[in-house]
Amino acid sequence: xxxxxxxxxxxxxxxxxxxxxxxxxxxxxxxxxxxxxxxxxxxxxxxxxxxxxxxxxxxxxxxxxxxxxxxxxxxxxxxxxxxxxxxxxxxxxxxxxxxxxxxxxxxxxxxxxxxxxxxxxxxxxxxxxxxxxxxxxxxxxxxxxxxxxxxxxxxxxxxxxxxxxxxxxxxxxxxxxxxxxxxxxxxxxxxxxxxxxxxxxxxxxxxxxxxxxxxxxxxxxxxxxxxxxxxxxxxxxxxxxxxxxxxxxxxxxxxxxxxxxxxxxxxxxxxxxxxxxxxxxxxxxxxxxxxxxxxxxxxxxxxxxxxxxxxxxxxxxxxxxxxxxxxxxxxxxxxxxxxxxxxxxxxxxxxxxxxxxxxxxxxxxxxxxxxxxxxxxxxxxxxxxxxxxxxxxxxxxxxxxxxxxxxxxxxxxxxxxxxxxxxxxxxxxxxxxxxxxxxxxxxxxxxxxxxxxxxxxxxxxxxxxxxxxxxxx
Amino acid sequence: xxxxxxxxxxxxxxxxxxxxxxxxxxxxxxxxxxxxxxxxxxxxxxxxxxxxxxxxxxxxxxxxxxxxxxxxxxxxxxxxxxxxxxxxxxxxxxxxxxxxxxxxxxxxxxxxxxxxxxxxxxxxxxxxxxxxxxxxxxxxxxxxxxxxxxxxxxxxxxxxxxxxxxxxxxxxxxxxxxxxxxxxxxxxxxxxxxxxxxxxxxxxxxxxxxxxxxxxxxxxxxxxxxxxxxxxxxxxx
Numbered sequence: 260x261x262x263x264x265x266x267x268x269x270x271x272x273x274x275x276x277x278x279x280x281x282x283x284x285x286x287x288x289x290x291x292x293x294x295x296x297x298x299x300x301x302x303x304x305x306x307x308x309x310x311x312x313x314x315x316x317x318x319x320x321x322x323x324x325x326x327x328x329x330x331x332x333x334x335x336x337x338x339x340x341x342x343x344x345x346x347x348x349x350x351x352x353x354x355x356x357x358x359x360x361x362x363x364x365x366x367x368x369x370x371x372x373x374x375x376x377x378x379x380x381x382x383x384x385x386x387x388x389x390x391x392x393x394x395x396x397x398x399x400x401x402x403x404x405x406x407x408x409x410x411x412x413x414x415x416x417x418x419x420x421x422x423x424x425x426x427x428x429x430x431x432x433x434x435x436x437x438x439x440x441x442x443x444x445x446x447x448x449x450x451x452x453x454x455x456x457x458x459x460x461x462x463x464x465x466x467x468x469x470x471x472x473x474x475x476x477x478x479x480x481x482x483x484x485x486x487x488x489x490x491x492x493x494x495x496x497x498x499x500x501x502x503x504x505x506x507x508x509x510x511x512x513x514x515x516x517x518x519x520x521x522x523x524x525x526x527x528x529x530x531x532x533x534x535x536x537x538x539x540x541x542x543x544x545x546x547x548x549x550x551x552x553x554x555x556x557x558x559x560x561x562x563x564x565x566x567x568x569x570x571x572x573x574x575x576x577x578x579x580x581x582x583x584x585x586x587x588x589x590x591x592x593x594x595x596x597x598x599x600x601x602x603x604x605x606x607x608x609x610x611x612x613x614x615x616x617x618x619x620x621x622x623x624x625x626x627x628x629x630x631x632x633x634x635x636x637x638x639x640x641x642x643x644x645x646x647x648x649x650x651x652x653x654x655x656x657x658x659x660x661x662x663x664x665x666x667x668x669x670x671x672x673x674x675x676x677x678x679x680x681x682x683x684x685x686x687x688x689x690x691x692x693x694x695x696x697x698x699x700x701x702x703x704x705x706x707x708x709x710x711x712x713x714x715x716x717x718x719x720x721x722x723x724x725x726x727x728x729x730x731x732x
Numbered sequence: 733x734x735x736x737x738x739x740x741x742x743x744x745x746x747x748x749x750x751x752x753x754x755x756x757x758x759x760x761x762x763x764x765x766x767x768x769x770x771x772x773x774x775x776x777x778x779x780x781x782x783x784x785x786x787x788x789x790x791x792x793x794x795x796x797x798x799x800x801x802x803x804x805x806x807x808x809x810x811x812x813x814x815x816x817x818x819x820x821x822x823x824x825x826x827x828x829x830x831x832x833x834x835x836x837x838x839x840x841x842x843x844x845x846x847x848x849x850x851x852x853x854x855x856x857x858x859x860x861x862x863x864x865x866x867x868x869x870x871x872x873x874x875x876x877x878x879x880x881x882x883x884x885x886x887x888x889x890x891x892x893x894x895x896x897x898x899x900x901x902x903x904x905x906x907x908x909x910x911x912x913x914x915x916x917x918x919x920x921x922x923x924x925x926x927x928x929x930x931x932x933x934x935x936x937x938x939x940x941x942x943x944x945x946x947x948x949x950x951x952x953x954x955x956x957x958x959x960x961x962x963x964x965x966x967x968x969x
Contacts, residue, residue, distance in 0.1 A: 275907040284911075588894045592911045628905060630898025630912070631780060632861035653782030663782075670778050674786040677741070677772035678793055687745055705903035712910035713941030716746050723744045723751035727767045731755075 262384050263409065267599040269624035274593035283419045287591055290418045295585045297531035298638070304533070305523070315524045316642045318517045319576035322509075323566060329478040329511045330557065336481025340543020342553040347505075349560050350380035356556050357382060357470065357503055358389045364501050364552075366391075366468045372485060372492040373397035374472030375413060375579055376505045376558055378601035379614070382470065393470065394436070394462045396491040398455050405432040411595025411603060414529050414581035419594055422446040429454050437461055459491060469495040469550070473506045474578065475521060476555075479514045482542040483555070486525060486535045496539045502550035507558050509566075509575040521578060524640040528580035561614035570651040574609045576641040583635035583645060589628055598625065605635035609648040612656075623660050626652035687722055694718035734764045735837075736801035736829070738794070740811045740933075741773035747933045753960035754807045754834060757849075760960075761842060765805075768797045775822070776814040781900045784822065791819040795826030803841065804831045807956045809863025809931040812836075817866060833863065834956055835872040835931060845879045850963045852882030855953075856925035858916070858939070860932040861894050873931055873955055880958060888928070889919045897938035913942035920950045927953045 302308050334344045347353035383393040395404040402417040403410050406428040410416030426446040433440040438461050440454045475484040526535040544553050566572050584590050584604030595603035599621045600611040608625045617623045626649050635645040657663045676682045700710045739751040758765050775790030798804045806812040812833035863869045877885050896912025920928040940952035
């Protein structure tokens with residue numbers, strides 16, 4: 260883990276301050292519930308949603324099983340169509356490749372299409388260190404960049420902001436990045452959108468280099484696919500002379516027929532739209548149309564290691580729709596920043612510890628950032644059983660990470676007592692007898708965590724077991 | 733038909749009234765109930781906290797303890813789901829009789845909706861996550877509640893949202909857990925119910941503890957205790 264996410268607190272600590280931020284929580288609750296309800300309606304329109312979901316899962320699983328073959332096919336097809344393919348083992352390698360490609364053009368600024376992969380590798384920060392300005396052109400990413408903030412949602416990165424905050428950010432910050440916000444800026448959505456349009460238009464028309472990610476790569480033709488809602492991505496993908504796309508190796512679909520399934524699953528799950536507004540597809544380069552130079556950087560960065568985990572690999576099916584974030588009660592209250600990664604919410608809680616490992620306290624805390632309520636699994640368009648992976652990752656953390664010795668001892672003791680009836684009866688009787696000695700507010704440990712906000716139940720005079728003996732024995 | 737009651741460790745120690753209610757209800761309906769006394773815990777806490785090796789002996793033990801009965805009835809959606817979904821992975825060789833959560837047993841096996849209960853109160857039903865998303869109890873609990881004489885069932889706003897208990901989540905992430913619990917209590921109060929009813933006492937312990945600490949005018953009660961209540965044996969919670 261580098262730069263942006265270095266030294267962030269563990270999830271429970273970050274969430275503690277977030278739960279007290281009433282404005283952020285109000286913004287998040289309003290936004291997530293709106294998208295959640297819209298998604299439910301959009302999905303309910305399709306009678307064959309369950310079959311689509313099963314198809315999406317099956318296509319992704321089949322592709323991941325033969326990823327080696329499909330990756331070589333992508334390389335062959337992209338190269339044949341006039342593109343250049345680069346392989347990046349990790350974030351550092353990807354950042355170095357992109358920086359060198361930009362430097363080779365002689366440019367010092369690039370426009371960016373909203374991309375999770377480049378956030379994951381912290382590309383903007385690396386480019387800045389190399390003297391290259393990267394301008395985010397997705398409206399929400401622009402808000403985050405101008406506000407010197409971090410994204411808190413995959414699809415709606417500025418979801419934690421309301422429009423008054425956005426007005427203030429535009430008014431105060433636009434001038435230092437380019438065209439200033441118009442005088443007398445209000446917080447009307449239309450006015451804010453117009454200010455962003457004017458600010459960004461200048462960048463689109465000037466840029467010679469664009470950097471993007473991709474939602475899908477179609478192996479049979481070497482075609483890349485980007486889905487977006489604003490048309491700003493289309494500007495970046497078509498106007499500049501050089502286009503560099505950084506794409507995770509798991510983004511492959513074997514054929515165009517497979518894409519059909521995902522063009523239904525993704526828009527309805529993410530923006531609750533029946534059809535995606537701007538779908539841009541390109542295959543290498545073309546004379547007199549679009550970028551003259553196209554570079555595809557294939558990013559591993561922990562994906563191969565994730566693929567090796569039989570339970571955890573299902574996280575690689577993710578198509579970054581955000582449906583799991585929008586239904587997650589923990590995300591709604593903790594906010595996206597608490598997850599300390601480009602991938603917040605339930606999917607982040609299983610993706611980040613696999614891609615980054617569990618070296619830091621933050622990454623080790625992520626598998627526990629869930630009540631295992633299962634709302635995420637229910638809405639996932641590719642049926643990732645997120646609770647199953649969370650529990651699987653908890654077991655890995657508990658086995659290998661420091662700080663779990665006391666917990667393991669307690670769990671072992673509990674299992675011992677529960678497999679030795681005499682020990683169990685003794686412990687049970689002691690619990691009932693000792694209950695009246697426990698204070699209403701326990702001063703330390705898990706007891707404190709419980710009694711800070713909740714009463715303990717009054718333990719009854721006798722256990723069920725004792726009642727049964729008296730009445731049925 | 734002779735069923736084994738798996739009462740669950742939480743009910744045994746902290747909520748015996750639920751176990752007692754389950755026995756009285758089933759016996760009233762003519763079911764022969766046995767309580768295999770060696771039983772302890774299903775192992776869900778260990779498993780979900782990341783200790784599958786500590787949960788496995790409990791899965792094997794469960795199978796031994798309930799062997800030979802016609803069915804197992806569990807008055808908990810969460811433990812019921814764990815036994816049914818995860819035990820086969822932990823103890824693949826073990827053969828157990830069919831396992832039912834209480835409302836499944838009443839509706840699917842006994843085929844009753846009206847269990848002859850009387851509970852003259854306004855109640856709201858909270859579909860706990862594991863009972864609704866894992867067991868898929870659907871409308872079984874509310875069908876049983878609607879048939880209770882004197883009972884007025886009111887709608888719980890945002891009913892499908894998790895209460896924030898989540899086992900050890902409640903103490904590993906106490907702030908988020910408490911924030912979720914506070915919202916659940918607020919919704920229960922908003923519903924106008926005197927009692928919030930559910931099929932899981934662990935969730936109710938969290939919701940009830942939150943309500944009591946904040947002085948919210950709503951009490952929690954397990955579904956079994958409402959279904960066991962009659963005019964002759966009024967429940968006082």
